[in-house]
Amino acid sequence: MEGIQKIKCTSCGVSFMSETDVALCPSCMERQSHGEGNMGGCGCGHHH
DSSP: OOSOEEEEOTTTOOEEEESSSOOSOHHHHHHHHTTTTOOSOOSSOOOO
16 A cells, blocks of 8 residues: 555546545546446445
């Protein structure tokens, strides 16, 4: 864990700051957690 790093969202391509190595920006994470385009295992390890 290197703290906060700038990464590019694999879903929409926007660059954002993240403390994890999940390559999805907050808005895409939000969309995913609400089950749109339901991905079985998104690999983020978070349950909302």
